[in-house]
Amino acid sequence: DQQVKQNSPSLSVQEGRISILNCDYTNSMFDYFLWYKKYPAEGPTFLISISSIKDKNEDGRFTVFLNKSAKHLSLHIVPSQPGDSAVYFCAARQGAQKLVFGQGTRLTINP
Amino acid sequence: GAVVSQHPSWVICKSGTSVKIECRSLDFQATTMFWYRQFPKQSLMLMATSNEGSKATYEQGVEKDKFLINHASLTLSTLTVTSAHPEDSSFYICSARSGVGQPQHFGDGTRLSIL
Numbered sequence: 001d002q003q004v005k006q007n008s009p010s011l012s013v014q015e016g017r018i019s020i021l022n023c024d025y026t027n028s029m030f031d032y033f034l035w036y037k038k039y040p041a042e043g044p045t046f047l048i049s050i051s052s053i054k055d056k057n058e059d060g061r062f063t064v065f066l067n068k069s070a071k072h073l074s075l076h077i078v079p080s081q082p083g084d085s086a087v088y089f090c091a092a093r094q095g096a097q098k099l100v101f102g103q104g105t106r107l108t109i110n111p
Numbered sequence: 112g113a114v115v116s117q118h119p120s121w122v123i124c125k126s127g128t129s130v131k132i133e134c135r136s137l138d139f140q141a142t143t144m145f146w147y148r149q150f151p152k153q154s155l156m157l158m159a160t161s162n163e164g165s166k167a168t169y170e171q172g173v174e175k176d177k178f179l180i181n182h183a184s185l186t187l188s189t190l191t192v193t194s195a196h197p198e199d200s201s202f203y204i205c206s207a208r209s210g211v212g213q214p215q216h217f218g219d220g221t222r223l224s225i226l
Contacts, residue, residue: 034214043117043204043217044155089154096211098145098170101154 117218
């Protein structure tokens with residue numbers, strides 16, 4: 001049972017444009033959502049998070065949007081840079097329970 | 112801030128060997144540490160959750176006698192893969208958090224190859 005889904009395994013975006021990564025979830029009890037970035041042979045790096053009481057959180061070039069009614073969150077990266085090329089995982093959690101990860105989306109930023 | 116160090120980064124050993132992987136939180140106290148396994152092109156699979164000073168909680172299907180976890184202090188957790196076999200070859204990643212409402216921070220992972 002995949003509670004957190006990233007339906008796009010890959011995404012290519014031109015440098016300078018906006019990258020939008022999407023994530024859907026099925027468990028309405030999730031109350032905390034996170035995005036991680038991962039390079040090959042390295043552990044994931046925390047990017048940004050959002051609590052279920054908010055619908056938007058912004059940190060520099062990264063903005064996460066949460067649509068609770070649609071059980072959907074997205075990560076916007078503006079402007080996209082070559083160093084943003086990586087695999088992005090969304091994750092969700094209910095209270096103190098374990099994080100549930102999506103399958104990841106490989107983002108490639110083209111010069 | 113929030114640095115998690117994992118050691119070693121790469122291990123190659125013979126079948127039957129036991130391998131210990133260390134996970135340290137360098138600049139914060141980790142009340143909870145997590146151990147994950149990642150297969151190629153797949154997501155992170157949680158193996159177990161450990162709280163300092165107590166026994167680890169293992170996910171369904173993970174053999175606790177095979178994967179020994181010790182969380183002896185607020186900055187160190189270890190995963191020992193006992194009598195490792197080729198099917199245990201994988202990328203193991205630890206993470207730590209300082210509190211329930213805090214994000215998890217990950218180590219750089221350990222690539223384990225069993226010959």
